[in-house]
Amino acid sequence: MPDCNDCGVCHKVCPAYRYGPPSGGPQANPWVCANCWLCQEVCPRKIEVRQRLIAAQRRRTPPAAVAAGLAAIAATGLAMPAGADINDRRADYGLEPLSFAPASLLKLLGRQGAT
Amino acid sequence: MRANVLLFPGCLVAYRFPEYESAATVLLKRLGYRVSLPPYALCCGAMLEGASADWVNYAAANLAMAGGLGANIVTLCGGCTNTLRRAQHLLAAEPAVRDTVARRLGQARLSLDGSVAVRHLLEVLHERADDLATMATRPLAFKAAPVYPCQVFRPGGVMQFDHPLRPRELTELISLTGCSPVAYPQEHECCGASFYMTDEALALAMGKNRIESMRRAGAAAAVTACGNCHLLLDRLQSRFAAKPFPVLFFPQLIALSLGHSPAELGLKSLAARRLIHNAGL
Numbered sequence: 281m282p283d284c285n286d287c288g289v290c291h292k293v294c295p296a297y298r299y300g301p302p303s304g305g306p307q308a309n310p311w312v313c314a315n316c317w318l319c320q321e322v323c324p325r326k327i328e329v330r331q332r333l334i335a336a337q338r339r340r341t342p343p344a345a346v347a348a349g350l351a352a353i354a355a356t357g358l359a360m361p362a363g364a365d366i367n368d369r370r371a372d373y374g375l376e377p378l379s380f381a382p383a384s385l386l387k388l389l390g391r392q393g394a395t
Numbered sequence: 396m397r398a399n400v401l402l403f404p405g406c407l408v409a410y411r412f413p414e415y416e417s418a419a420t421v422l423l424k425r426l427g428y429r430v431s432l433p434p435y436a437l438c439c440g441a442m443l444e445g446a447s448a449d450w451v452n453y454a455a456a457n458l459a460m461a462g463g464l465g466a467n468i469v470t471l472c473g474g475c476t477n478t479l480r481r482a483q484h485l486l487a488a489e490p491a492v493r494d495t496v497a498r499r500l501g502q503a504r505l506s507l508d509g510s511v512a513v514r515h516l517l518e519v520l521h522e523r524a525d526d527l528a529t530m531a532t533r534p535l536a537f538k539a540a541p542v543y544p545c546q547v548f549r550p551g552g553v554m555q556f557d558h559p560l561r562p563r564e565l566t567e568l569i570s571l572t573g574c575s576p577v578a579y580p581q582e583h584e585c586c587g588a589s590f591y592m593t594d595e596a597l598a599l600a601m602g603k604n605r606i607e608s609m610r611r612a613g614a615a616a617a618v619t620a621c622g623n624c625h626l627l628l629d630r631l632q633s634r635f636a637a638k639p640f641p642v643l644f645f646p647q648l649i650a651l652s653l654g655h656s657p658a659e660l661g662l663k664s665l666a667a668r669r670l671i672h673n674a675g676l
Contacts (some may be wrong), residue, residue, distance in 0.1 A: 295584065295585050295587055295590075295601065296590070296594075296597065299587065299597060299600060299601050299604070300590075300594065300597045304594065304597075309593070310445075311445065311593045312590065312593050312594050312597075313589065313593070314545075314585045314587055314589050314590060315441075315474065315477075315546060315585075315589040316545040316546065316549065316584075316585035316589075317477075317545065317546065317549035317550050318545070318549065318560075318585070320549070320550055321549045321550060321551060321559050321560065322560075330550070334444055334445055337445035337446070338445065338446060338447070342445065342446050343592060343593045345591075345592035345593070346442065346445065346446070346592055346593070349406075349442045349592075350442065350443065350446055353438050353442065353443065353453075357435060357436060357437045357438060358406040358409060358410065358436055358437070358438055359406040359407075359438050359442045360406050360407070360409070360410035360411075361410075362406075362409070362410065362436070366409055366410060369413050370409075370413050370416075372413065373413040373414060373416070373417035373661060374417060375413055375416060375417055375420070376432055378404070378409060378432060378433075378436040379432075379434065379435055379436065380435065380436060381435035381436070381437050382435075384503070385435065385456070385503050388452075388499055388502055388503055389437075389449065389452040389453055389456055389499070390449055390452075391449065391452075391499070
């Protein structure tokens with residue numbers, strides 16, 4: 281596994297550093313990430329930069345908006361406060377209604393590690 | 396490409412953008428595909444990945460549901476495309492992960508199916524661009540700026556679609572509608588929508604910057620291919636732009652050129668209606 285030699289290319293392309301405050305960006309908080317994968321794409325040493333960021337995210341408490349999304353997924357399977365209104369809006373566009381996953385499936389999918 | 400497609404709305408499109416899914420359905424059906432919904436609406440796993448290793452369970456369940464229908468998955472957002480494709484990659488490369496996930500899914504009578512292809516709608520429509528060009532009987536005549544969904548193209552080694560840094564497919568699809576694609580400085584940059592969940596001010600600053608850049612380049616409209624880009628540039632636009640700028644999903648633009656009505660395609664915003672009026676449609 282190659283290691284970083286601080287060439288700085290990943291920082292140069294990162295939108296958080298290009299458009300955000302110099303003190304910010306994923307180094308200050310790994311959740312401040314555009315999910316654009318540019319850092320990993322341009323790394324001359326082929327380091328999986330974005331994968332490393334994901335590992336760093338797991339060591340931190342997620343931001344409130346992400347935490348709300350996670351709670352919604354656990355409750356309904358979707359990262360939004362999904363209710364019957366979704367299918368009302370779909371009907372307006374001639375779309376079939378969505379079925380929500382049963383609680384037993386969500387419980388199964390939300391478990392980590394070996395069965 | 397299988398004739399059966401499972402059109403995967405994902406959380407955001409299911410919740411906020413039925414017009415995107417509807418326009419995509421119209422085009423897929425015109426091209427002869429049989430379009431179905433997932434048996435259960437389930438997150439692709441993208442939002443879970445930063446919090447937990449169980450993201451792959453969600454991705455795998457979606458792949459298994461498509462396999463059960465004998466369908467390929469067609470996605471509408473960059474994040475879903477990226478997550479499902481990387482999950483396939485992980486499940487193929489890591490037998491221990493695959494076995495654990497397969498056992499878990501087995502308890503819900505779902506089985507992993509390695510033959511399911513996951514493709515963004517861009518890829519499917521681009522492959523059928525010649526057919527769409529033949530069907531495009533109502534040429535549009537305005538300048539349109541592409542907003543590329545970056546996660547569809549990167550990481551390039553896994554996604555294997557178009558160029559990972561300078562994709563062209565959306566520009567080519569805009570051309571077949573009669574619109575002139577407009578190049579602009581941020582064309583191949585991320586829109587910044589993901590920051591909305593972690594650094595709202597940064598997301599809005601990037602949205603403002605992009606809309607202004609597209610306007611300066613002479614575009615009359617933006618064309619998106621992802622619910623997240625659309626959320627920032629369209630739904631949140633009033634928070635950073637003084638004057639409304641029309642933002643269309645790319646299947647809405649293509650379906651317009653195929654003769655479908657703006658009302659059928661859900662083009663309801665004032666800016667979109669003004670664009671369509673000015674284009675003489």
